[in-house]
Amino acid sequence: MILTLLYSISITLCILFPYQLMVPEGFQFDLRQIPLIIGALYGGYHIAWWxxxxxxxxxYLTGSGGxxxxxxxxxxxxxxLFVPLAKEYYFKLRYHKRVFAISFIALLSLFFNAIVGWVFFHDPFYEAWDFWGMLMLTNLSLQLLRLFLLNRLLKIITFNKILVKTKN
Structure with missing residues (x-):
């Protein structure tokens, strides 16, 4: 419940405060995929659905349609649909491999976005590789930062639980 609420707030803030890239169309990019991917990995389908x-x-409510x-x-x-399938596998990985896995999912998501835009909407993604490269780097670095912070938070929570048990 708390995880869903925190990630929902995070997604909402990411959508409300996007950043605009210097491309002719004035494309706005928000980072809502980051909490969605992390929430899907840590919470499974139940949290990912919400x-x-x-x-x-x-x-939809912000009016950014089209x-x-x-x-x-x-x-x-x-x-x-697909990220929660990796949940069990993800938690079996060591920390550095988790970093690689989350980076791979983020890059795969952006690449999927580019391909779907090209196939269905005829967006010429191949004309803007520098643009897509910048998006991938931004997304990747923020995914890594969030993963680091989340793992540290989980270690602190685990340590506090152990401390409380030993105190009693």
Missing amino acids: LFLVSAIVR EGLYLALINQFAIF
């Missing part, structure tokens, strides 16, 4: 709904509703809305919904639905 995060997908929050993301879709907030995106092709970008459909592309975002397709991409986020794919995250909802």
Whole structure:
């Protein structure tokens, strides 16, 4: 419940405060995929479903529609469907391999976004590799930062539980 609420707030803030890249179309990029991916990995389908709904509703209510809305919904639905499947495998990995796994999922998600945009909406992603490269680097670095902070938080919580048990 708390995880769902925190990630929902995070997704909402990511959508409400996007950043604009210097491309001719004035493309706005928000980072809502980051909490969606992490929430899907740590919470499974139950949390991923709610995060997908929050993301879709907030995106619709903010009025940022058009092709970008459909592309975002397709991409986020794919995250909802496939990322929780990796949950058990993900938790068996060591920390450095988790970093690689989350980075791979983030890059795969962005690449999927580019391909779907090209196939369904005829967006010429191949003409803007520098743009997509910058998006991938930004997403990747923030995924890594969030993963680091989340793992540290989980270690602190575990340590506190052990401390309370030994105190009693």
